[in-house]
Amino acid sequence: MVYSPTYRGIADNQMKRNTLIIFLFIACIMVTIPCFGTQLNIQLSPEENAWLKNHSSINIGGPKSFPPFHFFDDKNDLKGISADYITMIMNSLGVKVNVLNNLPWPEVLKKAASGEIDLIPCIAKTEEQEAFLDFSHPYLSFPLVIITRKDTQFIRGIEDLTGRKLAIIQKISTGEWLKRDGIDFIPYYIESPLKGLEAVSFGRADALIENLASATYLIQEYGLTNLKIAAPTRYEYYNLYMAVSKDLPELLGIIDKSLDVISPEQHSRIQNKWLSVRYEYGIKKNDVFLWGI
Helix, strand or coil: CCCCHHHHHHHHHHHHHHCCCCEEECCCCCCCCCCCCCCCCCCCCHHHHHHHHHCCEEEECCCCEECCCEEECCCCCEECHHHHHHHHHHHHHCCEEEECCCCCHHHHHHHHHHCCCCEEEEECCCHHHHCCEEECCCCEEEEEEEEEECCCCCCCCHHHHCCCEEEECCCCHHHHHHHHCCCCCEEEECCCHHHHHHHHHCCCCCEEEEEHHHHHHHHHHHCCCCEEEEEEEEEEEEEEEEEEECCCHHHHHHHHHHHHCCCHHHHHHHHHHHCCEEECCCCCCCCCCCCCC
């Protein structure tokens, strides 16, 4: 079916009316003040202080390629938003961080379940993972959107993914949610969000579901100009957490208390360093998207 410009205009307006939040896409390069020298005033319990005295270092692991949140550069150094949060928190606590780098995501989960990884600084929550991990308060939240090529016919939401080839990483929350909601998609497994966007761009997959911040960062960074944000999803926000092994309740308490004392200005400094998407707080569910790509 060929959609007329009039129909497309109506569809676009409807999609904008149904979207949950405003994002302003800023084309300029942001200059920010580093915040990693800041010492957080973290008030810990006697039990948490005792735990810290016995644990001068922790092992962390996370997604190997999830920019701008958690990824490794050409020198194999950990970068991204979650890395900056961990740097600020652990410097304040005087804890050394040992990074288990470049592990496939299933291997990260396996090592966390076995206790080889103490902390995952960037993770979405699923029922499967809650069996062996405890989660912090969410510290990052962005809407999940459907990405397609610009020449793809109109998609209104996840129901229109039935029968389509969806680029998806194994063992992530999105796949669980779609199966729960009866969306019969064809999986095209990929290793990272970038590989998923490339699969859609090059025609190997029809669509990808990704959080807005990561998708726009990668599309702009890698010049994938034939892609578009096709539609929102019903899942509203994609929350990211820190997670610890279930036998480390003291560490979970320390992480939650650390996140609680980070000021709005400190949050903004970290996030604006990495994002060309500015989050506008206090927006109601019936507000709109301002499309930037």
